[in-house]
Amino acid sequence: MGEALDRVKSTIRKLKVFPLPSVVMLPGTVQPLHIFEQRYRDLVKDALAGDGVFALAQVVPGQEGRLPGSPELESMLCAGVIGVHELLEDGRYNLVLVGVCRARVVKELPQRAPYREVEAELVEDATIESEEELPLRQAVLELMARVPDEVGDKVAQVTGRLHGGLLADVVAGTVLHDVAARFEVLTQTDVRVRLREVTDEVMQLVARLKPRKPEGLLN
Numbered sequence: 001m002g003e004a005l006d007r008v009k010s011t012i013r014k015l016k017v018f019p020l021p022s023v024v025m026l027p028g029t030v031q032p033l034h035i036f037e038q039r040y041r042d043l044v045k046d047a048l049a050g051d052g053v054f055a056l057a058q059v060v061p062g063q064e065g066r067l068p069g070s071p072e073l074e075s076m077l078c079a080g081v082i083g084v085h086e087l088l089e090d091g092r093y094n095l096v097l098v099g100v101c102r103a104r105v106v107k108e109l110p111q112r113a114p115y116r117e118v119e120a121e122l123v124e125d126a127t128i129e130s131e132e133e134l135p136l137r138q139a140v141l142e143l144m145a146r147v148p149d150e151v152g153d154k155v156a157q158v159t160g161r162l163h164g165g166l167l168a169d170v171v172a173g174t175v176l177h178d179v180a181a182r183f184e185v186l187t188q189t190d191v192r193v194r195l196r197e198v199t200d201e202v203m204q205l206v207a208r209l210k211p212r213k214p215e216g217l218l219n
Contacts, residue, residue: 004100007051008079009122012103015079016043016054017116019071021064024182025056025078025099028166029173035093039114044082044093046113052082055103055120058183070116076187077120079103099169102186125165125191133167136195139202140171146209165191168198175205 018040025031035044047054055077063071078099085095102123109117140159144152155174162170172185181201188194 004081007053007081008100011051011053013119015118015120017057017118019057019059021059024179026169026173027099027101028170029099031097033095041091043115055079075105077103123189128164128191136199139199142206143202145211168194172198
């Protein structure tokens with residue numbers, strides 16, 4: 001993540017932005033995208049020619065109808081770097097954007113390209129003690145006891161090496177599918193509060209799932 005973060009830092013004062021109300025990307029997660037609108041094809045083309053960085057943004061509620069133009073943006077973004085990508089014959093792109101970090105819009109820049117760019121600032125997580133992660137880790141263990149082994153193994157593999165705010169982000173990106181709930185996690189900059197809120201979400205999911213029956217036992 002260090003090299004990707006350096007790439008975001010290098011472009012943070014002129015950050016390309018893709019408003020996409022249907023998607024909230026969180027740091028540490030990946031987002032498949034199909035790029036078909038011409039101005040965003042241009043965005044991807046220019047990003048690939050440079051640092052490979054752009055941000056996904058939400059629009060202010062009530063502004064969704066202005067998407068063909070320039071709706072007002074929420075201030076919190078998730079900046080990412082392009083991972084794998086495929087240029088299709090007609091100019092569309094399939095790609096995977098890798099979430100790197102939160103960024104806050106300082107101001108929108110004068111438009112010199114078909115897409116929008118902003119001056120932004122990084123929003124970095126405070127460091128916390130490992131003990132403060134324990135409730136979320138326990139909640140994840142409870143969840144693993146209620147999902148198929150292959151799902152639980154994947155969750156354990158991904159979350160086992162993460163810490164602090166990034167742990168909360170990746171767990172939220174795994175279990176939360178509601179756009180509003182994901183955006184609430186994105187906007188929560190207090191790491192301790194974020195950990196508590198994601199722990200609560202996981203435990204609500206656990207409460208809705210039945211424990212798996214041990215293998216080998218008769219019904």
